[in-house]
Amino acid sequence: DGSLSAKLRLTTTHAASFTGVITLSTKEERARGEERPGEYSDRKKKRKVSDGGSEATAETDHKTPSSASTVTTNTSKACATTPASKPPCPVGPVDPMKLKALSMGFTKELRILLTKVESAGRQTFNISELEEQKIPLSKICIRNTGAEVVRACKGTRVKGKFKESFLLPTFSVKPNIATTALIPRAKLNPPTPSIYLESKRDAFSPVLLQFCTDPKNAVTVIRGLAGSLRLNLGLFSTKSLVEANAEHAVEVRTQVQQPADENWDSSGSTQTWPCESSRSHTTIDKYAQYQASSFQESLQDEKESENEEEGEETQSSETSEPKTAGKIIKFGTNIDLSDPKRWKPQLQELFKLPAFMRVESSNNMLSHVGHTILGMNTVQLYMKVPGSRTPGHQENNNFCSVNINIGPGDCEWFAVHEHYWDAINKFCEKHGVDYLTGSWWPVLEDLYSSNIPVYRFIQRPGDLVWINAGTVHWVQAVGWCNNIAWNVGPLNSFPAYQYQLALERYEWNDVKKVKSIVPMIHVSWNVARTIKVADQDTHKMIKHCLMQSIKHIQILREQLLAAGKKISYQSRVKDEPAYYCNECDVEVFDLLLVTSENSSKKSYVVHCEDCARAKSPSLGGVVVLEQYRMEELMRTYDNFTLAPSPFSK
Ligand SMILES: [Zn+2]
Structure with missing residues (x-):
């Protein structure tokens, strides 16, 4: 033909x-x-x-x-x-x-x-x-082949480090949220989307996935999900945890108990944003004793105040609420339930959840990291007494999060849409606390006066809270309870939103010299290799990221070769983690600049380009390892095509 x-x-x-x-x-x-x-x-x-x-x-x-x-x-x-x-x-x-x-x-x-x-x-x-x-590098786009991208790089002299973004600057899938219009005071306390499932089947409906991941919905509470799915939450009760692993490590935060919508400075005279807490360590067994005795004490207090009330009619009648008068409390946090042998019945119980909420599923970006990220693609447990505070934050790299209250007490949540994160960031700056790494508790009045709507709701035992990508949130225990939580990065519903926010935070972390817990470049290549992406926006974003990654690698490669460095190919092995710079915590992908810190001990240290050059401008003593062949990356890039949509038939 x-x-x-x-x-x-x-x-x-x-x-x-x-x-x-x-x-x-x-x-x-x-x-x-x-x-x-x-x-x-x-x-x-x-x-x-x-x-x-x-x-x-x-x-x-x-x-x-x-x-x-x-x-x-x-x-x-x-x-x-x-x-x-x-x-x-x-x-x-x-x-x-x-x-x-x-x-x-x-x-x-x-x-x-x-x-x-x-x-x-x-x-x-x-x-x-x-x-x-050659096509000039400035004209290269995702419709060019990998070979064309590489060729364009070869023809371009780049002085110093190649610093282009992994994101398309002109492309965003964020929802339009008007910032200019003044929101009436009453609407600054919007009702939290709460879902009541009529049957077990409804939990597995694609409509639920769509609702939770919709960029417009910052947070969704699924009421009584544990009951609908007949989850045995008793497996996570303090009693069961002690029976399972009494000696297991617990991180402790020592805090001052106060009402959920207040945060007083150390003098107790004004409300403020910073809420520092000191850190220590204990075991599940010891924390369990503390949790139980704290509960007993409060029962005792309640009895006493009831007696007082009978004697003196003028006393306050608010006895149902625990006392919140600056008591020092301990919060048991970040308890690692990743070990599948130690926590087998607990982890198995969570398989009953719908796929998109599970710790592991094929459409979860975090299942394509290739290694464990504690608390993100593994389960973490929290043990609380009233007043235990999880300060304000967005999840690592803006991933979604799943949180189930085990009970018996409630938790109170506050949540703000991702759209307002920078406004909150500025409040933190003003109060001298670091937004990404510091501990802060927003003063609600500050948010309202800045026209920022805040969701506020109670999570009862058995309720599942879905924190959508990028949502800023802070949580306080109302009663005595345990919670379990982990992260997910859904790629089957509004995936471009999750991916964009994850990459945005990846680059912001880079600016702020904070480690991106999710190695997004490594993950993007893994996703391109293993997942069929049918969403056009997501495909475009991932493909662009891969193209930028090729450019970064090729340009650095040429510069290293021009400087007379030898590049040694060393392919990756199974379960090999992603690499980070030893000095600045930036992800180092493919080209590892390695020094041997102690030649007799054979300990090797990975550096990024900047840090390696800062140590030695000529890169003396630096060995360059290459983990992927350029042809291999080009092939992955070329083969990453838009999959036919399952809904277009
Ligand atoms: Zn570095």
Whole structure:
């Protein structure tokens, strides 16, 4: 169905050397409408793979004689479009029909350079492929092949570190939330979306997933979910935990008990944002004793005040609430339930949850990290007495979070949509507390006067709280209770929102020199390798991130080689973690700059480019390890195509 043509052009450009170009071009011509979408993508894939292949061989010859370029131009004119010289993609939305039309009837060509050389009195020909025409780096976009991205990098001199963002600057899927319109006071306390499930089946409905992950819904409470699913929460009761692992480690926060909507400074005269607490360690057994005795004490107090009341009618009648008069309390936090052997019945019970809420599922980005991130893709437990505070925060890298109250007491929650995080950040700055790493408890009046709506609700035993991506929240125990929590990064409902927020925080962490607990570049490559992404926005964002990653790697690679560094390939092994810079905690992907801190002990330390150069500008003593072949990354990038939507049939 195609025609094959071969041209041979010979041009003499120099008396001593003889240069020729052979062009073999296969022209594929098809009638419009003949091609079905499946065939198109299939053919496109093949083309990309062959592109990658020719790139690999073209690399062997960098010294193309300058005279050859004139010949190349001639040949290009003679042909129709070639993959390398197709017009750069437009910035705006692309008409898929036009894109399709462009792909029809393209030609494939292999340009070969013949150079006559004389050696030892004999004439021979050197045969090498011509370097393909480069697209300027500034014109490169996600519709270019991996080979084209790499080629564009090769032709660009970048001085110093390549600092482009992994995010598309002009593309956002965040909901439109008006900030200019003044919200009436009454609406600054919006009702929290609360879902009552009528049957067990409703928990598994895609509607629930959609509701929880909708970017407009900052937080959702699913009332009595544990009851609907017949979850045995008793497995997480203090009694069961002691029976299971009495000696297990508990981190303790010592805090001052106060009403949930107040946060007094140390002098007790004004309300403030910082809420520092001191940290210590204990065991489940010891905390359990503390929790029980705290409860007994309060029963005793209640009895006494009842007696007083009988004697004196003038006393306050508020005896149902625990006393909140600046008592020192201990909060048992971050108890690690990751060990599947130690916590088998507990972890098994959580398999009863709908897939999107589970600790592990194929559509959860955190299940594609390839290693454990404690408290994120594993379960953490919290043991509380009234007043125990989890200060304000967004989850690591803005991931969603799932929290179940085990009971017997309640918890009180406060939540603010992601849209307002920077306003809260500014309050923290004003009060001298670090937004990302410090402990702070928002003064509600400050938020209301800044026109920020705050969700406030009670989580009863058996209620599941879904914190959507990026939601700022803070929690206080009303009664004595335990909670379990973990993170999820759903890729099957509004995935672009989660992905965008995760990458945004990844880059903000970089600016603030705070470690991104989720190694987003590593995760993005893993997702591209293993998941079929059918959502166009998500595909676009991930593909862009991969493209930026290729650029970062290729440019650094060239700079290292130009500086005379040797790059040693060392492939990754199973369960090998993502790497972070030893000095600044930035994720280091693919090219690891390694020093041996103590040669006799064989301890190796990974550095980022900046920190390695800060130590030694010439990178003396630094070994460069490469964890992926460039061809491998290019292949993953090229094969990461938009999957057909399951709903389009
Ligand atoms: Zn560093």
